[in-house]
Amino acid sequence: MAQTASLGFLLNEEQTMLRESALVFLSEQSPVSRQRALRDSAAPLGFDPALWQQVVALGWPAAALPEQVGGLEMGYAGLGAIFELMGRHLAALPLLSHSVLAAQLLLQETTPSADWQPLLTEGTQRVALAIDESQHHMPAVLRTRASRQGDGWQLDGEKWFVIDGVGADKLLVSAQVVGEDTTALFLVDSPTPGVVVVPLHMADSRNHARVTLNAVQLPANARLALADPAAALQQALDCGRICLAAEAYGLVREVLERTVAYLKERVQFDVPIGSFQALQHRLARLYTEVELLESCVRAGLSAIDSQHPELPLLASLAKARANDLCEKLLNEAVQLHGGIGVTDEFDLGLFLKRARVLQQSLGDSYYHRERYARLKGL
Numbered sequence: 001m002a003q004t005a006s007l008g009f010l011l012n013e014e015q016t017m018l019r020e021s022a023l024v025f026l027s028e029q030s031p032v033s034r035q036r037a038l039r040d041s042a043a044p045l046g047f048d049p050a051l052w053q054q055v056v057a058l059g060w061p062a063a064a065l066p067e068q069v070g071g072l073e074m075g076y077a078g079l080g081a082i083f084e085l086m087g088r089h090l091a092a093l094p095l096l097s098h099s100v101l102a103a104q105l106l107l108q109e110t111t112p113s114a115d116w117q118p119l120l121t122e123g124t125q126r127v128a129l130a131i132d133e134s135q136h137h138m139p140a141v142l143r144t145r146a147s148r149q150g151d152g153w154q155l156d157g158e159k160w161f162v163i164d165g166v167g168a169d170k171l172l173v174s175a176q177v178v179g180e181d182t183t184a185l186f187l188v189d190s191p192t193p194g195v196v197v198v199p200l201h202m203a204d205s206r207n208h209a210r211v212t213l214n215a216v217q218l219p220a221n222a223r224l225a226l227a228d229p230a231a232a233l234q235q236a237l238d239c240g241r242i243c244l245a246a247e248a249y250g251l252v253r254e255v256l257e258r259t260v261a262y263l264k265e266r267v268q269f270d271v272p273i274g275s276f277q278a279l280q281h282r283l284a285r286l287y288t289e290v291e292l293l294e295s296c297v298r299a300g301l302s303a304i305d306s307q308h309p310e311l312p313l314l315a316s317l318a319k320a321r322a323n324d325l326c327e328k329l330l331n332e333a334v335q336l337h338g339g340i341g342v343t344d345e346f347d348l349g350l351f352l353k354r355a356r357v358l359q360q361s362l363g364d365s366y367y368h369r370e371r372y373a374r375l376k377g378l
Helices: 013-029 032-040 049-058 075-089 095-107 116-122 229-265 277-306 311-342 348-360 365-375
Strands: 127-130 145-149 152-163 170-177 182-189 195-200 208-218
Touching: 013 049, 013 075, 032 348, 075 095, 075 229, 075 277, 095 116, 095 127, 095 152, 095 170, 095 229, 127 152, 152 170, 152 182, 152 195, 170 208, 182 208, 182 229, 229 277, 229 311, 229 348, 277 311, 311 348, 311 365
Parallel strands: 127 170, 145 170
Antiparallel strands: 145 152, 152 208, 170 182, 195 208
């Protein structure tokens, strides 16, 4: 589809080149039909490992990382443009889990380990963040316990909806430290005895897992050295929320453009139904809301790069807006397409299913409205 607007409007030259190369790559290597093929084949990882290695070779996982750890230092403005394009193409890649959530936490270690620096850029192993313990996103609610065992640690608990957890080589696990009344994060090798990873079947056929930790024994250095683990976790989650909002923006923009194109082609009473004023009004309202979401996402991405103190507010604003628009615009698109909009043969259904999972990932609208109000002191 022709792309009339994008998050590339305010990019510098290098970021623009990154976005343009990503557009060409995804158009050729990961069109929407590829996601359909992954779903139909019940791909165990929810993505194509060969495609992931191509993405690693292009440098996407290193795009927002600082140069001192082998990154390209293009900031989240550049990475956000990639997430927008992933939303447009329904590209399934472990970029969020590995290169945003895990990377942000590892980068905040007070004594960074040389072991994980190539891990983030070379793509030979993947890391997934395991935090939620119920069917809703509530990272502050922790029942997983970390207790001291000799010179090391023992983890016991269960995590739900671990993004890209199936096949991940390492897990970043949040836990309550017994006797310290504090939160900590532990880097766990997935093959460690006591770690059980079970795939969860999602509407969008993406990779999610339930992880059980039963008397998992870890060395002392498995605990991340973070000055403020709770704050570090929220900062990583806010980066992830804004990237998900960027993906949602690309998705709803693509669906809106496809819907406009369909209304120009569909003929009733010898005229295109797009000429009906009532339908034009509905599309105009949707267009203004897509533009508003774009502004929220841009503000969020800029806040990450500038380390703006209102990052938590802007993250919840962008994610809540994205959630609401995913609900509203996809419902409208189905209605405007008529009966064909609910058929499996039509790509709109794939966008709808991805949108529904995006709405719940890292906090639904209720979670972020309550968080925004709390942060504003309301």
